Amino acid sequence: xxxxxxxxxxxxxxxxxxxxxxxxxxxxxxxxxxxxxxxxxxxxxxxxxxxxxxxxxxxxxxxxxxxxxxxxxxxxxxxxxxxxxxxxxxxxxxxxxxxxxxxxxxxxxxxxxxxxxxxxxxxxxxxxxxxxxxxxxxxxxxxxxxxxxxxxxxxxxxxxxxxxxxxxxxxxxxxxxxxxxxxxxxxxxxxxxxxxxxxxxxxxxxxxxxxxxxxxxxxxxxxxxxxxxxxxxxxxxxxxxxxxxxxxxxxxxxxxxxxxxxxxxxxxxxxxxxxxxxxxxxxxxxxxxxxxxxxxxxxxxxxxxxxxxxxxxxxxxxxxxxxxxxxxxxxxxxxxxxxxxxxxxxxxxxxxxxxxxxxxxxxxxxxxxxxxxxxxxxxxxxxxxxxxxxxxxxxxxxxxxxxxxxxxxxxxxxxxxxxxxxxxxxxxxxxxxxxxxxxxxxxxxxxxxxxxxxxxxxxxxxxxxxxxxxxxxxxxxxxxxxxxxxxxxxxxxxxxxxxxxxxxxxxxxxxxxxxxxxxxxxxxxxxxxxxxxxxxxxxxxxxxxxxxxxxxxxxxxxxxxxxxxxxxxxxxxxxxxxxxxxxxxxxxxxxxxxxxxx
Amino acid sequence: xxxxxxxxxxxxxxxxxxxxxxxxxxxxxxxxxxxxxxxxxxxxxxxxxxxxxxxxxxxxxxxxxxxxxxxxxxxxxxxxxxxxxxxxxxxxxxxxxxxxxxxxxxxxxxxxxxxxxxxxxxxxxxxxxxxxxxxxxxxxxxxxxxxxxxxxxxxxxxxxxxxxxxxxxxxxxxxxxxxxxxxxxxxxxxxxxxxxxxxxxxxxxxxxxxxxxxxxxxxxxxxxxxxxxxxxxxxxxxxxxxxxxxx
Ligand SMILES: Cc1cc2nc3c(=O)[nH]c(=O)nc-3n(C[C@H](O)[C@H](O)[C@H](O)COP(=O)(O)OP(=O)(O)OC[C@H]3O[C@@H](n4cnc5c(N)ncnc54)[C@H](O)[C@@H]3O)c2cc1C
Numbered sequence: 001x002x003x004x005x006x007x008x009x010x011x012x013x014x015x016x017x018x019x020x021x022x023x024x025x026x027x028x029x030x031x032x033x034x035x036x037x038x039x040x041x042x043x044x045x046x047x048x049x050x051x052x053x054x055x056x057x058x059x060x061x062x063x064x065x066x067x068x069x070x071x072x073x074x075x076x077x078x079x080x081x082x083x084x085x086x087x088x089x090x091x092x093x094x095x096x097x098x099x100x101x102x103x104x105x106x107x108x109x110x111x112x113x114x115x116x117x118x119x120x121x122x123x124x125x126x127x128x129x130x131x132x133x134x135x136x137x138x139x140x141x142x143x144x145x146x147x148x149x150x151x152x153x154x155x156x157x158x159x160x161x162x163x164x165x166x167x168x169x170x171x172x173x174x175x176x177x178x179x180x181x182x183x184x185x186x187x188x189x190x191x192x193x194x195x196x197x198x199x200x201x202x203x204x205x206x207x208x209x210x211x212x213x214x215x216x217x218x219x220x221x222x223x224x225x226x227x228x229x230x231x232x233x234x235x236x237x238x239x240x241x242x243x244x245x246x247x248x249x250x251x252x253x254x255x256x257x258x259x260x261x262x263x264x265x266x267x268x269x270x271x272x273x274x275x276x277x278x279x280x281x282x283x284x285x286x287x288x289x290x291x292x293x294x295x296x297x298x299x300x301x302x303x304x305x306x307x308x309x310x311x312x313x314x315x316x317x318x319x320x321x322x323x324x325x326x327x328x329x330x331x332x333x334x335x336x337x338x339x340x341x342x343x344x345x346x347x348x349x350x351x352x353x354x355x356x357x358x359x360x361x362x363x364x365x366x367x368x369x370x371x372x373x374x375x376x377x378x379x380x381x382x383x384x385x386x387x388x389x390x391x392x393x394x395x396x397x398x399x400x401x402x403x404x405x406x407x408x409x410x411x412x413x414x415x416x417x418x419x420x421x422x423x424x425x426x427x428x429x430x431x432x433x434x435x436x437x438x439x440x441x442x443x444x445x446x447x448x449x450x451x452x453x454x455x456x457x458x459x460x461x462x463x464x465x466x467x468x469x470x471x472x473x474x475x476x477x478x479x480x481x482x483x484x485x486x487x488x489x490x491x492x493x494x495x496x497x498x499x500x501x502x503x504x505x506x507x508x509x510x511x512x513x514x515x516x517x518x519x520x521x522x523x524x525x526x527x528x529x530x531x532x533x534x535x536x537x538x539x540x541x542x543x544x545x546x547x548x549x550x551x552x553x554x555x556x557x558x559x560x561x562x563x564x565x566x567x568x569x570x571x572x573x574x575x576x577x578x579x580x581x582x583x584x585x586x587x588x589x590x591x592x593x594x595x596x597x598x
Numbered sequence: 599x600x601x602x603x604x605x606x607x608x609x610x611x612x613x614x615x616x617x618x619x620x621x622x623x624x625x626x627x628x629x630x631x632x633x634x635x636x637x638x639x640x641x642x643x644x645x646x647x648x649x650x651x652x653x654x655x656x657x658x659x660x661x662x663x664x665x666x667x668x669x670x671x672x673x674x675x676x677x678x679x680x681x682x683x684x685x686x687x688x689x690x691x692x693x694x695x696x697x698x699x700x701x702x703x704x705x706x707x708x709x710x711x712x713x714x715x716x717x718x719x720x721x722x723x724x725x726x727x728x729x730x731x732x733x734x735x736x737x738x739x740x741x742x743x744x745x746x747x748x749x750x751x752x753x754x755x756x757x758x759x760x761x762x763x764x765x766x767x768x769x770x771x772x773x774x775x776x777x778x779x780x781x782x783x784x785x786x787x788x789x790x791x792x793x794x795x796x797x798x799x800x801x802x803x804x805x806x807x808x809x810x811x812x813x814x815x816x817x818x819x820x821x822x823x824x825x826x827x828x829x830x831x832x833x834x835x836x837x838x839x840x841x842x843x844x845x
Binding site for chain 2 (some may be wrong): 034035036037038040044045048074075076077079080089091264523593595597
């Protein structure tokens, strides 16, 4: 299924300085027949295996999570990202993205899936030695063995490297003795192996594989959580737990590589899981709005409700466009690296690292789109939305965790900017030259002619948005170099820049997809897709204006501020459109079909 | 054992059913299609399991339809059928379809031919019987359980108020009902193998249909429920008599 489609390869983070071409961008409408069959299999799994037991799952009655993981293993759905020599099927990235997307509606169970296939399995695939891979991976893929991942501690969450759990070598050199405490460990309740991070001698941060039942390993009580109640969460205590030295994972003192690199893929997958959940929630909102009558008509007739339905579609569509765009970029990168002789595992790890900025963007954008959708879904359902008897309340509660784990959204926003600046500093990405060009443009006369051509306004706006980012980020970095500010202490500005990057990436992905869709046969008319595009740009432009204005007025003064503010004005010229009518059109397409249809 | 499984394509169970302005054709815009559940869950899954029971057996999926059915046929292959044949024609009527299937089967010496008990769109239950007639083979309908020993099959059929057990010699045609097997989801291995399995496309034989659909009609929308208080029996009788016209 693997195919390289991108010719003018967009490198990680380069979207802020480089244009992309619609024809070379992957969109979900291009999924193959075989991939659609995989999707169907996952959807059948959700419908046949998860839906009938949602209430029991929620109350953690029975051992459903374990049984479901085993069934997924039997279907081969836990090894599609693992090479064949370790029991997987080594499918391409798009198929793996699709699997997460289709499993997204699985509620709290998706956490068990993500732990097993992501943070539970990948540390071994990427950093385990051959014997460890042979020993654990086939069983993890089959689902007969379950894993969990123990990084967070009571005193160290976002600051994961400040962990206190320690490991000390025994006198005979055969064991490490682990002491400490981990917190918020998903799946710890049933896992057979624990991927644990501890500091050897209190300093060298290192990964270990600890078997369940090891003497001195005990679990805390089940946490009483806001949501994802079906995913068990426990504390894990280590009291003189002896772990054989063969169970060290990766190099001593290199645990941070495991912890952080696995997260890039985790964030990418989380974006897809959020997206899949969000589409199904939007679907239920449409169905309810069509069914529910008030004032002698379906509430779907009301503009206020149509606004919400349209907005759900718009946000999902943007997030989905970004998700599959990055999926293909990663897939292409893997193909290039494999052609150079890298193993499947190394190629995947390196490709995800290349697009680490985009992975963070997808995590933030996906989790926030989902949060909007579940919230408005409760609203569309009214009182029923507030009742635990229906799915809306559960989806609302389940959604909230996604902004917290896999790096909080604040941490991911900070990382987005931090990684970009690091790439620039290392010379991997030349943002200085284009930033200078923008500075120059600011002092020249603005052009008065409006753009022409296919999606000319949107394409021109996209170029301008990139300029704003360069102007704001460049301006802030210059202030830092002049010793006037310390950006590390100016997180508000970094958040603004991150928001502009996220916003721009979503807008551009939407544009590329809608342009590509123009030439494709499809169920919903192009006009509706263009309505989505225009609302995304109209709103996006307003938000870019605000983020940029907030940022520059936070660090610039006097003439400089004036110049920058003129720049903001100059670069946010996207014309006003009748967003009301466009949202009605978008909602109308769904109402007519009584379904989420994008 | 050589097994043939006839599969058809039906609108997804959640599809919105509507017709063209003249009510002569089903409006397929925006409709997602699936393999007819009786063909998939019961006939095909049972066929595949039987094939496993008798090593060296093959299961061939046969479909009358156009290229847009290929995804459904591939699903059959992903569910472990060995190969597939698509007879390239629109399956206008049961008779036409049965004729095409029969002409394919005639020279193939199948030991066993499965259909589903009906399709979930037209609910005709006709193809199996017609196919058996064309081939001059025995036909057992609505089979809910089936075992094969040697050249004899023992089949349980659901009949009004009970179960009938029949014995029949191979070869024969059987239509599968609920109970024959359990729905199975194709696994990744099956899906990956499916793309390399043979799917032959063959032309239809000439055949003049004896019937044609002239008009479709949607069932009347159900009217609301009327509650009649328990002490107004006369009113109830009047409503049943003069409004519902059932007594
Ligand atoms: C249900 C659940 C399941 C989990 N599963 C696992 C698991 O399986 N394995 C595992 O190891 N961990 C797991 N976690 C832990 C999770 O990864 C952490 O909760 C998360 O990293 C945040 O850490 P914290 O809770 O300590 O919050 P804190 O780090 O204390 O953060 C609190 C707030 O401060 C902000 N903040 C922190 N640092 C900064 C900064 N430098 N700049 C700006 N803002 C900052 C955060 O964004 C957040 O808003 C799970 C958590 C939950 C709730």
